[in-house]
Amino acid sequence: MQYDYTHDTAGPSGKVTQGSPRWLRLVRSGDVLTGSASADGSHWTEVGHAKLPGLARTVQAGLFATSPQAKQDTAAGTGFSPAVATGAFGRPALTGGWSRSAWSGTQVGGDAGTSGSYSNSTGGGFTRTDDGGYTVTGAGDIAPVVGGPVMGVGFSVENFLVGTFAGLIVVIAVGTVFITGEYRRGLLRTTMAATPLRGRVLGAKALVAGGVAFAIGLAAAAITVPVGERSARGRGFLVLPVTSAAEVRVVVGTGLLCAAAAVLALGAGALLRRSGTAVALVIASIVLPFLLATSGVLPPGVSEWLLRTTPAAGFAIQQTLPRYAQVLSVYEPSTGYYPLGPWAGLAVLCGYAALAFGLAVVRLRGRDV
Structure with a gap:
């Protein structure tokens, strides 16, 4: 669970595969957001929580995929370009006060390798699967801009x-x-x-x-x-x-x-x-x-x-x-x-x-x- 870049907490250990999936849950209570993970969808372990004072009544939540790894690419100008990652998500379940309006795809990021010529070459986006889930593709990382290439x-x-x-x-x-x-x-x-x-x-x-x-x-x-x-x-x-x-x-x-x-x-x-x-x-x-x-x-x-x-x-x-x-x-x-x-x-x-x-x-x- 990533919060403010410096309060990152890794989820439970173990590789996530089709045969061994991972359930994720995000709960809002006032201005507190709590993230939990489960190996079976029934028994939940809290990964972390974030308190955001003054959080608006209406907020956006969704699914995202990033790939912090960079690959050598001398044609990219800087010599590095983001690797591409794909995340497969099952059908999202919405309970409580979450709105059931249509889902939309947005390329997140400004100039740290997730937009411009990079975003065109990586083709970030999402597709709807037959079971109501989503396959999300993305590159770069949701993180602060740091030094280096x-x-x-x-x-x-x-x-x-x-x-x-x-x-x-x-x-x-x-x-x-x-x-x-x-x-x-x-x-x-x-x-x-x-x-x-x-x-x-x-x-x-x-x-x-x-x-x-x-x-x-x-x-x-x-x-x-x-x-x-x-x-x-x-x-x-x-x-x-x-x-x-x-x-x-x-x-x-x-x-x-x-x-x-x-x-x-x-x-x-x-x-x-x-x-x-x-x-x-x-x-x-x-x-x-x-x-x-x-x-x-x-x-x-x-x-x-x-x-x-x-x-x-x-x-x-x-x-x-x-x-x-x-x-x-x-x-x-x-x-x-x-x-x-x-x-x-x-x-x-x-x-x-x-x-x-x-x-x-x-x-x-x-x-x-």
């Missing part, structure tokens, strides 16, 4: 922040030079002479570099997200809705992503003391894995491994695409899905930044500048 011409919030990786390159370069520049010019000796506590010096630099990077990332995301959403909707594109809390998390998280990258770059610069080497190393650990994992050039398993174990995991803080267990899609990094949760991914990046900063403090205290 089935999303169509839509956008998610993180699509508007795709340029973050380019901004991180600048943040990494500045964060590295923030310490290596003093090494190159010999000014760090003057700094240490004025403030002998070397850990405090590096900590102050981390606060400044991280604070500035956070402010810039926060401001850029706060401007880009609403402008991108308004522009996409103005051009007629779908923008997957998110809660206000999720949008705030993405905006603030982008600032934190920039801040953590700046601190990581600062630590790498203090360890290696060479700008070019440090910048290349940090870019190779954050930006390069992200581009490889999300471009689709690597196998999904390798891409997920990169986004779990490298600092590129921090990009997960920008993800808003929901993952529904009951909705078939391509849940891979190339389609916008990260293997770690938003805060878990950011924690991985922060862990690398803390490690680099800690090692830099140890080296700065143990060696001459």
Whole structure:
């Protein structure tokens, strides 16, 4: 029984065949709908129920067939098209207040693979059988639109922040030079002479570099997200809705992503003391894995491994695409899905930044500048 996409409950186990049919029952009582199943039509087991406050006096009920499985079809444009399913139903029995008006067939769905050219090719519909039953044919799934090939011409919030990786390159370069520049010019000796506590010096630099990077990332995301959403909707594109809390998390998280990258770059610069080497190393650990994992050039398993174990995991803080267990899609990094949760991914990046900063403090205290 499917209700609001996230309250799905499977019916009794066992394969349904002509020799072993399944009886289904839907009962309305006020604003509560209850679904039950039976193996013999006499003994019923409740599958689930849904409470719909304010449900109208007159509602529609019927029989439907869907097929969430997708098949490879390079001629379909996206490379995927819905498989076709056929459901055979016996004669429906109507009791109580259900109207006995004529049954009609309707193609359900908008743009998730159940309409347009797909619906023409799948030929969804129904036929009346001799015993008063119905054979219903359909394709696609009654479910929310998700990311991946089935999303169509839509956008998610993180699509508007795709340029973050380019901004991180600048943040990494500045964060590295923030310490290596003093090494190159010999000014760090003057700094240490004025403030002998070397850990405090590096900590102050981390606060400044991280604070500035956070402010810039926060401001850029706060401007880009609403402008991108308004522009996409103005051009007629779908923008997957998110809660206000999720949008705030993405905006603030982008600032934190920039801040953590700046601190990581600062630590790498203090360890290696060479700008070019440090910048290349940090870019190779954050930006390069992200581009490889999300471009689709690597196998999904390798891409997920990169986004779990490298600092590129921090990009997960920008993800808003929901993952529904009951909705078939391509849940891979190339389609916008990260293997770690938003805060878990950011924690991985922060862990690398803390490690680099800690090692830099140890080296700065143990060696001459």
